[in-house]
Amino acid sequence: MAAHSEVYVLGGYQTDFGRNWTKENKHFSALMRESVLGALERCDIAPEEVESAHVGNFAAELYCMQGHLGAFFTEVHPAFSGLPTSRHEAACASGSIALLAASSEIEAGRYDLQAVVGIEQMKTVSAAEGGAYLGTAAWYAEEADGIEFPFPKLFGRLGDEYDRRYGLKDEHLAEISKINYANAKLNPNAQTRTWYMNKEHALCRTEDNPAVGGRIRIADCSQVTDGAVCVFLASRAYAEKYARGMGRKLEEIPRIKGWGHNTARLRFADKVAESRDDEYVLPHVRSTITSAMKRAGIEDVSGIDGIETHDCFTTSEYMAIDHFGITAPGESWKAVEEGWLEIDGKHPINPSGGLIGAGHPVGATGTRQLLDAYLQVTGQAGDYQVEGAKNFQTLNIGGSGTTSVSFVLGV
């Protein structure tokens, strides 16, 4: 294990998550093209500089009848023909797995500049069909087959488990939803930035906010989203050269200071059974978070200025609050009540709006989180900037808390 990570993030580009690429009659390749060309231009990097590319994607075979996504990178620019590329899949954590693969190749000294593209086009199919595709992120035959919208139900059970162990009030979940939607209004790339939402709506228990899985209602859910995010990772040598070219100091270029990665058993029931005697409901997620902090040399969450976490449902953010150590286990509600999660609070979570507010193009989410962390620690997050942020941490989760990946990005 590298004692001291030397992987730098040079920035990137996110497509507007509010777009519906099916309505624009666009092919998957247009989505990749816009994100990569956008990133090259935004970061002022010539295409010839890119040495390798990693694509994170969950299920293009299902949504778009298209596999072999790494190869599509070569379609973006003539200079990319012949580059080594690959595709990575770990359900909703696919984007972060692609980042891990790229960063380990940099650490191994194989390449100096890597493009990482997280991408998903989901609006090609109906909500019900898409819901079934997402079910393949669980153990499909055991947990999803024949069940309408299996994932809200699985994450409803996460809420039930909290309720059983510690007690849980729906109004705290509604508050989480409200904060994410409110933050999304500040993010020009957020899918829901123009949607109608307020706390009362999130709390309402009528047909305007119907239940989709136990205690999970529509306002508790992340979105079905089309989107792609391309970021560039670089070695120290390349980052030094890049910083010089941009008239900046190396210290101003954010670095992946730490990472965590764990995979728990697939079935939700098995996870909960394993954690029966643990104070954390999902101890492997906790371990992912703490190992990223440890590698970054950060003792606890007080050293983290903001978090981009995986709120695929309000219950997953509720879980993240105590798993990050913002509160004692089971007391996430305190952070909600104290206002700590707001952009100007003690522990801002999802200033971007997260998966609920900004959107959740499954394979792109991990790269979107890292790009938002980059914007935060370089002071470029605009209206959703956490003032003075130096260290940001991400948490990206695939399945029902199955694959988890966390990065600490800082300057």
Added chain:
Amino acid sequence: MSSSHASPSPSEVRRLLASRKIERVVVLGANGTMGYGSAALFTQAVPSVTFLARTKAKAEEGLAAAIKQVRSPTVASRSEVGDYENDLESAVERADLVFEALTEDFAIKKQMFDRVEKARRDDAIVATVTSGLSINELADGRGDSFRRHFLGLHFFNPPNVIVGTELIAGRDTDPELVDFVEAFSRTRLGREMVRTADTPAFAGNRVGFKVLNEAAQMAETLGPVLVDRIVGPYTGRALTPLATIDLVGWDIHRAIVDNVFEKTNDEAHDTLRLPDFMAGLMDRGVLGDKTGGGFFKRDGKTRLALDIGSGDYKALSEVPVPDMAYVDSIAGLYAQGRYREGMAAFLAAEGQEARLARKVVAGYLSYAFHRVGEVADEIGAIDRIMGMGFNWAPPSVLVDVMGPKAAVEMIGEAGLPVPEALVSAAKSGEPKRFFGHPHINIGRFFVAG
């Protein structure tokens, strides 16, 4: 007109938002489309919104429509209803913002503002959603406090879908207040705010309806099917022009172009003259979608098109349209995100239809760039309202994608005045980017259809 306007820093935005509170909004004319749509929008961020109309029953109708539009019970829980006769003064005296959405009639608005001026608190904001009347004329003769707190806040219909919003300060509007309304509308209501001058139809409708009306004029000889094919999505719009006029309503279209035609006299004046056939058909009750048909209508699943000579409708399948293979090849390029290549194919396409399409696009670019300094300080403002208010490729985006040299040639070929900014960019040879809004994806405007 406001001076050139840069985005304020996040801390400046937070300071502005903290500088005043919008907790009570009164909407006047809350039974009209813009009235209830705007009122619905306010309820998401404002705890108390009062829907006022001529009668309480009308206000109730507005509230019901608002609830239906945004499908949230919080619209009802945050709203009250009332009528002008009994409730106006008591509602206005408590309001932080009075939002006027009455019918577009100067005398009616003036009369209402007399009452609002008497009842309002000294610090209350008064905004009008007018799309046709002058902000300065509406404020004329009013007291200092009213004039300082009065501005135009022009939402586009329906406001819950279209985020582009024009903000028009009057001569005496407090600049700090304008900054506040912009910050509030952007961060709390999710609006894309564009500052425009107090000129007829402001920026969006001035430029947009010029293009729409030119398409309507072309329909007289070419017929609506061919016109909407020529000025189709591949020219940088989601909805074709004549279908747009049907959606907006022919009466609204007439009100806007007549107003601009009467009050302006620019280089494209003739393109703003309402075609006679539209006036004739309107006399027979044709107003577009709201009357069941305009240029197009539906008969069950069959889409019909207007035969302008006879006033009858024919199935689209029976209307002959020339082969326009170039449109499909452009769409194929757009589908892969190859917008430059698609635009190059558009510029190179041969035939009468392609030439007509380029003439319309050239007219749009020429007209928009010539309005800089008149309707807005910079092309960027026109770009944003065309992009986010009309969902059309902004003029600068088209220039960037085709290149200034090609744009200059296209406009010249169409026999239209070439904007100086494009001429100098084409001459300098330096790569110049006209579109300066990094958060707006230009790809969204190149619809592959």
